[in-house]
Amino acid sequence: MVSVDYELRKKVMDAHIHDTLKYCYQCNRCTDNCPISKVAPERYDPRSIILSSFLGIKPSVLEAEDPFALWGCTICDTCDEVCPQNIELTEIFAILKNMSIKRGEGPEYYTQQASTIYENGKAIPMQSAIERRRDDLGLPKIEAPDVQEIQTILNKSKLNVILDKNKEE
Ligand code: SF4
Numbered sequence: 001m002v003s004v005d006y007e008l009r010k011k012v013m014d015a016h017i018h019d020t021l022k023y024c025y026q027c028n029r030c031t032d033n034c035p036i037s038k039v040a041p042e043r044y045d046p047r048s049i050i051l052s053s054f055l056g057i058k059p060s061v062l063e064a065e066d067p068f069a070l071w072g073c074t075i076c077d078t079c080d081e082v083c084p085q086n087i088e089l090t091e092i093f094a095i096l097k098n099m100s101i102k103r104g105e106g107p108e109y110y111t112q113q114a115s116t117i118y119e120n121g122k123a124i125p126m127q128s129a130i131e132r133r134r135d136d137l138g139l140p141k142i143e144a145p146d147v148q149e150i151q152t153i154l155n156k157s158k159l160n161v162i163l164d165k166n167k168e169e
Pocket residue numbers: 023024025026027028029030031047050082083084085086087089
């Protein structure tokens with residue numbers, strides 16, 4: 001039996017700024033035009049994410065066995081552009097991804113990458129080998145980021161809390 005999570009439904013409906021989600025008539029245009037669905041139709045389907053969010057069917061979006069079912073989206077915005085009902089699907093996916101991370105369900109590579117940025121102020125840390133190579137190629141020096149400043153900004157978004165406390169209901 002499918003159980004409906006009204007909290008999930010309310011969060012998605014409340015957060016959707018233009019309140020157009022309820023006008024989705026499941027035409028499938030988003031999925032038909034999604035580049036990810038084209039290469040991985042069994043694993044990623046934006047139309048069904050929208051349907052499950054609207055209905056509050058949590059296991060299909062937040063507790064899916066395959067995290068790719070939610071995280072496969074590259075936020076290319078194609079679905080937003082082709083939706084005849086002007087539904088901003090990617091806004092909804094961002095809400096769901098944030099919920100997924102708070103529940104500790106996000107793919108490990110995302111949290112690892114976030115930790116790297118938090119600790120080093122950039123996605124690819126400064127490395128002496130890279131600097132030597134750049135010198136050899138006559139490329140200009142890369143300025144080291146102000147890690148503390150970046151951490152201050154990230155702390156405002158509570159990334160530090162999310163990284164420390166990966167499981168939060
Ligand atoms: S394209 Fe828009 S209306 Fe059609 S299924 Fe996708 S979200 Fe719903």
